[in-house]
Amino acid sequence: MIKKALLGEFLHEAENTRKILKAIPNNALDWKPSEKNWTTAQLASHIAEVYNWYEGTFNQDVFDMGSYQYDKGDVSKAENIVAKFEENVAKAQNVLENSDENNYFNEWKMEMNGNVIFPPTQKIQVIRGFLFNHLYHHRGELVVYLRSNGNKVPGLYGPTADDKF
Structure with missing residues (x-):
């Protein structure tokens, strides 16, 4: 039952993530606010990469970022970031579809080279906070980045100022 709820949110929000990543023009890739x-x-690459953390969160009790291999791919074009997102989201x-709900309340922690950087927490809290909410936070930042450059922003939870009524 919990898995079904998580999967529903995952699928809905993956579509929202897809929309915002596809809205990035190549001429905005090098811009940063400070x-x-x-x-x-x-x-955008970080947003795509969060989906690559599902394996280590759902299927391990300790996620070692010290041994984690971050593969951002070629970020010189927006379409490459979208392709990396598509690979990672699939x-x-x-991982989510094949997860075992019996493990959702197991303790999980993140370490880096033996040092705890995310204290022991139930996996379900990590899934909601570290995987889902963390992603939404960065998507919100990306909306501001796009808007700050005069780019159109797709509606994620309803229409935006760019949509015609």
Whole structure:
């Protein structure tokens, strides 16, 4: 029952993520709001990469970021980021569909080279917070990036100022 609810949200929100990633024009990829921020390409790549964390979250009790291999792919074109998203979201959907609800309340933690960087927490909280909400946060940032450059923003939860009524 929990899996069915998570999967429904996952599928709906993956479509929203797809819409926002497809709205990125190539001429916006190098833009960033300040020296402290990522570029649009880096932020979009990170959004696509979150879907690659499902395996380590659902199927492991310890996710070691020290041994994790981040493959951002070629971020020189927006279509490449979308392709990486499509690859990762398909894998994530498979992991979620094949997950065992009996493990959702197991303790999970993230480490980096033996140091705990995400304390022991029930997997269901990690799924909601680390995988889902974390992604929504970065998508919101991406909306601001796009809007700040005068780009159109697709409606994710209803129409935007770019939509005609």
